[in-house]
Amino acid sequence: MDFFGHQDQARKRTKQLVLLFGLALLTLIFLTNLMVAAFLWGNPDVFPSAAHNIRNPSLLDIFHYMSWQAWGIISAVVCSFVGLAYLYKSIKLSGGGASIALSLGGRLLHPDTEDFYERRLLNIVEEMAIASGMPVPQVYLMDEEIGINAFAAGFQPSDAVIGVTKGCLTKLSRLQLQGVIGHEFSHILNGDMRMNMRLIAILFGILCIGLLGRFILQAGARHSVYSRGRSQGSIFTSSSSSKKEGGVPLFLIGLGFMILGYSGVFFGKLIQSAVSRQREYLADASAVQFTRNPEAIAQALKVIGYGGVGSAIGHSRREEFSHAFFSNAISSHFSLSAGFLSTHPKLEQRIKRIDQRWNGDWIQPQTLKQAYEESPELVKKNKIRPEELLTGVAAAMTAAIDFHPKTSTTETNTPVLDQTALDQAAHDPFTARALCYSLILAPDTSLVHEQQLDLINQLCGAEILQQTQRLSAQVATLPDDQRLALVEKSVPALKLLTPEKYTEFKQLLIKLVQADGKIDLFEWCLYRMLLQYLNPTFGKAKAIKAKHGNPNKIQPQIETVLSFVANHGNNSLEGASESFNVATQAAGFEGLSLQPRTESFKQFNIALGVVTEAYPHVKGRVMKALAACVMVDGVEAAEKNLVQTIAAILECPTPDLFA
Numbered sequence: 333m334d335f336f337g338h339q340d341q342a343r344k345r346t347k348q349l350v351l352l353f354g355l356a357l358l359t360l361i362f363l364t365n366l367m368v369a370a371f372l373w374g375n376p377d378v379f380p381s382a383a384h385n386i387r388n389p390s391l392l393d394i395f396h397y398m399s400w401q402a403w404g405i406i407s408a409v410v411c412s413f414v415g416l417a418y419l420y421k422s423i424k425l426s427g428g429g430a431s432i433a434l435s436l437g438g439r440l441l442h443p444d445t446e447d448f449y450e451r452r453l454l455n456i457v458e459e460m461a462i463a464s465g466m467p468v469p470q471v472y473l474m475d476e477e478i479g480i481n482a483f484a485a486g487f488q489p490s491d492a493v494i495g496v497t498k499g500c501l502t503k504l505s506r507l508q509l510q511g512v513i514g515h516e517f518s519h520i521l522n523g524d525m526r527m528n529m530r531l532i533a534i535l536f537g538i539l540c541i542g543l544l545g546r547f548i549l550q551a552g553a554r555h556s557v558y559s560r561g562r563s564q565g566s567i568f569t570s571s572s573s574s575k576k577e578g579g580v581p582l583f584l585i586g587l588g589f590m591i592l593g594y595s596g597v598f599f600g601k602l603i604q605s606a607v608s609r610q611r612e613y614l615a616d617a618s619a620v621q622f623t624r625n626p627e628a629i630a631q632a633l634k635v636i637g638y639g640g641v642g643s644a645i646g647h648s649r650r651e652e653f654s655h656a657f658f659s660n661a662i663s664s665h666f667s668l669s670a671g672f673l674s675t676h677p678k679l680e681q682r683i684k685r686i687d688q689r690w691n692g693d694w695i696q697p698q699t700l701k702q703a704y705e706e707s708p709e710l711v712k713k714n715k716i717r718p719e720e721l722l723t724g725v726a727a728a729m730t731a732a733i734d735f736h737p738k739t740s741t742t743e744t745n746t747p748v749l750d751q752t753a754l755d756q757a758a759h760d761p762f763t764a765r766a767l768c769y770s771l772i773l774a775p776d777t778s779l780v781h782e783q784q785l786d787l788i789n790q791l792c793g794a795e796i797l798q799q800t801q802r803l804s805a806q807v808a809t810l811p812d813d814q815r816l817a818l819v820e821k822s823v824p825a826l827k828l829l830t831p832e833k834y835t836e837f838k839q840l841l842i843k844l845v846q847a848d849g850k851i852d853l854f855e856w857c858l859y860r861m862l863l864q865y866l867n868p869t870f871g872k873a874k875a876i877k878a879k880h881g882n883p884n885k886i887q888p889q890i891e892t893v894l895s896f897v898a899n900h901g902n903n904s905l906e907g908a909s910e911s912f913n914v915a916t917q918a919a920g921f922e923g924l925s926l927q928p929r930t931e932s933f934k935q936f937n938i939a940l941g942v943v944t945e946a947y948p949h950v951k952g953r954v955m956k957a958l959a960a961c962v963m964v965d966g967v968e969a970a971e972k973n974l975v976q977t978i979a980a981i982l983e984c985p986t987p988d989l990f991a
């Protein structure tokens with residue numbers, strides 16, 4: 333699937349959103365001018381100078397009050413109001429996906445949770461992250477929501493979060509939950525998530541026009557009530573004398589301002605729904621790709637349709653974020669029957685696109701007993717039956733009785749890889765730091781190793797030092813191609829650090845890397861990937877603004893990036909030249925030349941910063957070139973780590989990069 337192409341489509345849809353928003357704004361400005369003109373026409377005493385040359389007033393004279401001066405003033409007021417509302421909402425959303433999850437009542441799940449359902453969900457999120465080539469996002473649980481629903485939010489993959497309702501967590505099987513999570517990862521990869529964030533801010537601006545209209549409506553009603561008290565005539569009169577006494581019918585003023593206020597809401601819903609529906613089909617298809625099983629997403633949709641399960645959200649802000657959910661968050665018969673107002677396609681349509689042989693039967697939600705039987709390995713972490721405890725005690729006693737010390741002189745103390753212990757360390761904020769430190773320790777036979785341990789002891793204390801030494805023995809047995817994946821697993825736990833601890837963590841990483849006076853490829857990859865995934869959490873999350881749609885305009889930077897990878901993937905100039913030429917041919921880049929090898933990362937970092945601001949289709953070609961470059965003579969662990977880190981920096985995860 334062409335994720336980069338879909339990201340470009342999402343970006344184009346964002347431009348369409350702006351256009352639609354502009355049209356809606358112009359319409360509302362016209363209506364505002366019309367309403368103000370109608371008010372002045374019916375109340376000529378308010379501005380007598382504007383009506384002094386109208387001798388025989390008629391309905392068409394309303395347009396006399398819509399002068400260019402009035403149009404400019406009213407347009408400026410409305411645009412300023414909407415602009416301020418948009419700016420306010422953008423600032424509120426600057427916290428990234430986490431701010432949306434919290435505003436919807438989400439509770440952050442800790443990576444080391446022992447709850448059965450929460451542990452199962454986090455395991456699935458990690459699996460889908462690996463399948464999609466994505467960083468492991470933080471997960472939020474909406475404890476009060478019993479409907480089956482989920483959402484993804486954030487500006488880009490580095491600050492993405494996934495939110496899941498309690499109903500989704502407890503009513504779906506493991507396979508069905510995989511389908512839902514795969515669907516949300518697709519929204520991140522396809523660029524929908526960033527588009528949704530912008531749509532939220534735009535919709536807020538439009539909805540604020542409705543709030544402004546309501547305020548004007550109330551003010552108009554109060555003015556009419558006051559005028560009625562002064563006037564003795566009928567409110568249904570339309571003569572010139574009645575108009576002079578403020579006799580414009582109250583119901584016409586109220587109706588006019590009601591149209592003004594609620595037209596903004598209508599435009600907002602129309603834009604929201606039109607953009608959302610087609611992207612849901614794409615996300616469903618991508619979920620099938622990630623799970624490798626069409627039944628996963630299809631069964632999840634069938635459970636939603638069973639009986640009264642549904643996907644409705646009860647939170648007061650559900651309408652504002654309705655387009656970002658997995659399924660319809662608002663249970664409205666009108667919006668579901670009137671398809672143009674629904675943010676999601678009908679369940680039946682989504683299911684039939686995936687399962688064309690579907691006979692119309694729905695699926696019952698999973699029970700707790702079925703969930704335990706499906707994932708027994710997680711049940712043991714939460715509940716130990718008495719018989720299991722007695723069995724364990726008996727086994728331990730037997731082992732103690734039968735124990736005989738080994739006297740073999742050939743016994744070695746070589747540690748055995750314990751992947752479970754490393755995964756557990758990655759899920760705890762305290763040991764996750766020690767795990768990262770252990771990954772960049774020099775061999776214990778070098779003097780640098782002792783210097784690094786002293787630095788850890790000085791800045792973090794003896795306890796972190798002990799954990800680092802304990803984990804370093806396990807890390808030494810870890811295959812090179814699994815080391816960076818372990819760093820990615822630790823990201824959710826590291827996001828739980830305090831800002832002070834995060835600053836301390838970064839400073840110590842720099843000192844450990846610089847202890848031997850040089851930076852190797854893995855050290856660079858580890859540090860840059862951690863910065864990429866953690867900085868948005870401890871600072872302001874900002875969407876990357878695309879500037880370069882033509883690769884020729886950033887040709888020197890692309891050349892620098894490709895040259896760096898080609899040179900560090902080969903030991904000879906001939907090998908580097910061959911890899912570089914294959915890369916440029918694969919991506920269709922012309923006029924590029926291999927640059928001399930350098931051990932400095934400075935120019936490479938600068939070039940990456942420029943390429944980061946390219947459009948998705950340009951980044952896609954760069955990633956295609958990098959993949960071809962490292963596959964010339966077989967992908968080695970160092971090359972794979974380097975390319976995956978570049979993909980993370982460019983915010984363009986590539987699930988099928990090395991397929």
